[in-house]
Amino acid sequence: MDTVFDAVVVGAGPAGSIAARVLAEKGVKTLVLDKRQEIGAPKRCAEGINVASLKRVGIEPDPAWALRDIRGAILYSPSGRPFKVDLGKTSGYVLERKIFEKHLARDAIRAGARYMVKTLAKGVVLEDGRVCGVSAEFMGEEFTVRSRLVIAADGVDSKIARSAGLDTSNSLSDYHSGFQYEMAGLKLDDPDNLHIFFGADVAPKGYAWIFPKARDVANVGIGILGQLSGPGHRAREYLDRFIANRPEIFSGASPIEINSGGIPVGSAAPCLVADGLMVVGDAAHQVNPIHGGGIALAMNAAKLAAHVGAAALSEGDVSKERLGEYERIWREGDGVKLEKLLKLRAFMEKLDDDDLEKLVDILDSDEVIKLTNGEYGFLVKKFFRKAPKILPLARKFLT
Ligand SMILES: Cc1cc2nc3c(=O)[nH]c(=O)nc-3n(C[C@H](O)[C@H](O)[C@H](O)COP(=O)(O)OP(=O)(O)OC[C@H]3O[C@@H](n4cnc5c(N)ncnc54)[C@H](O)[C@@H]3O)c2cc1C
Structure with a gap:
């Protein structure tokens, strides 16, 4: 295999594949590495996304992966009173993320990017303190890829940015613990809305959700503040109680999939670039701190990073200062909104x-x-x- 590329993207989630597509469209010789053997699986996501954020990164909804049109949300108070947030028309979708992520990867490959799955990136290669590639392992075989630019899109458990010396660690007070079943056989009164449940007994400092994928199929999950999790108070235990307390919806339903994962709901990482490196998506904590949604933000940050990265490569300057244009633009845009939402989260908690x-x-x-x-x-x-x-x-x- 060719082991010299202009750019290596670690992670083929939504952030990585959008970055790869934009880089490849600009003629950048790009390699994407993902440790999963199948892109998109397993999903760690309730699969909700709004229409506007797909448009923002130039993606047309496709019924192959935009499974269910969503018109709004119903929020339930701790005593169970419904509060309807009606957007009047299709405002979002519940995705089939396994297909969605493959779709993004196919687009990037068609634009010219090269992909390797089942390939674990172990860390960046550093020369004189500058990132100049990635060391990786495919099926027990270790190898090194050299590249002038590395994009770390390796999700919430990101190790790549840390291997370059950036602090992307999460504190437990800024971390939601998520647990979810995809279930079939539900009795849903209103499968055209997302259903979101609040209350100290339901989900302390978080919420439970039912995101319909069909009339009787939904992602049923919960996110609670990580530091509150403990014996008897784990996300799974809250979710099982939530389900047991609602036989009118769940009697006759069974899980067809179990997912769990962490959600970084604090500020974005303190620094998003280094010499030869950019960090995007969950790896950079670019997640909405109120509802934990991160697909849209990850894709937008990745698009922005790829535009700046491609320009920097063509100018022959991938220094931290040059790549910092991405961080500046991001912090002035989505970053401002996230900081406001962070205050709202502190208030809500x-x-x-x-x-x-x-x-x-x-x-x-x-x-x-x-x-x-x-x-x-x-x-x-x-x-x-x-x-x-x-x-x-x-x-x-x-x-
Ligand atoms: C329970 C739960 C429910 C959620 N629900 C929603 C929702 O409804 N809507 C929403 O918008 N967001 C939701 N999110 C958040 C959303 O899933 C993330 O924000 C989004 O996936 C971020 O995309 P990403 O590309 O940055 O990272 P990821 O999607 O996590 O992709 C990272 C990729 O990097 C790969 N990788 C990691 N390390 C390595 C390595 N060392 N070498 C090679 N590959 C590596 C992984 O295999 C993965 O493919 C939810 C999260 C959880 C946990």
Whole structure:
């Protein structure tokens, strides 16, 4: 095999394959390595994505992987009161991610990228402190690939950036522990909406979800703050109780798949570039801290990184300073929104069940949509009039 490339991308998740496609389209000789033997499997995801974020990276929805049209979400308060966030038309999809990721990889390969699966990247190769390739192993055989640029798109357990000296570690207070069953045989009243459940008994400092993939098939999962997890309080135990307490939905249903995984819900990693290296997606903690969704953010960051990376390669300058253009643009765009959402998460984590019930009384659907976009300027005024108990918390975290 050819062992000299312009760029090596580690990880063929959504971030890696978008980066590879953009690089290849710009004529960059690109190799993608993934340790999985099958791209897309196993999935560690509830598979929800909104329409706008697919458009943002130039992907047209395809019924082969955009399984179910979603019109909005129903949020359930701790006492079970439903709150409908109605977007009126198809606003998102529940994906078949195994097919979606293969689709992204096929597009990158058609654009000229080369892929290797079942290939574990062990670390970057450093020369004079600069990243200049990756050491890897395929079926027990070790080899080194040299490249002027490495993109670390290796997900939440990322080791590649760390092997280059960047700090991408997660603290338990900024880490959600996720557990999920894909289940068939459910009795779903409303399979056109996502269903999201809150409350200290349901999912402390997190939420449980039912994301329909068909009338009677859904991803049923839970994400809770990692530091709260312990015997009797593990994500799986909360999920099993959630299911057992809702026989009207789950009697007659069985799992057809089990997934679990971590979700980095803190700030983006402190530094996203080094000489010859860029970090994107979950590896860089580019995840929405409120709902834990990261596919859209990962793909957008990857697209941006690949544009900057391709330009840097053609100029012959892959220094940290040159690649830093990616970090600057990202922090001024999605980064600003994520920092706002991080404050909202800190505020939400302080609310008790009574406070959450109060929110259902006083907020409307448009306001909840604003909150998910990090717009919460209106909240303090609203709490001043209608929820004085929550006001001090809002002042502390949101102003
Ligand atoms: C339970 C759960 C539910 C979720 N639900 C949603 C949701 O509904 N919507 C949403 O938007 N997001 C969701 N997320 C988050 C979403 O899955 C991630 O944000 C997204 O996958 C990030 O994409 P990525 O390409 O950065 O990383 P990943 O998708 O994790 O891809 C990383 C790739 O790198 C490969 N890799 C890792 N290390 C190496 C190595 N050393 N060598 C070679 N290959 C390597 C892996 O095999 C993998 O293919 C969920 C996460 C969890 C855990």
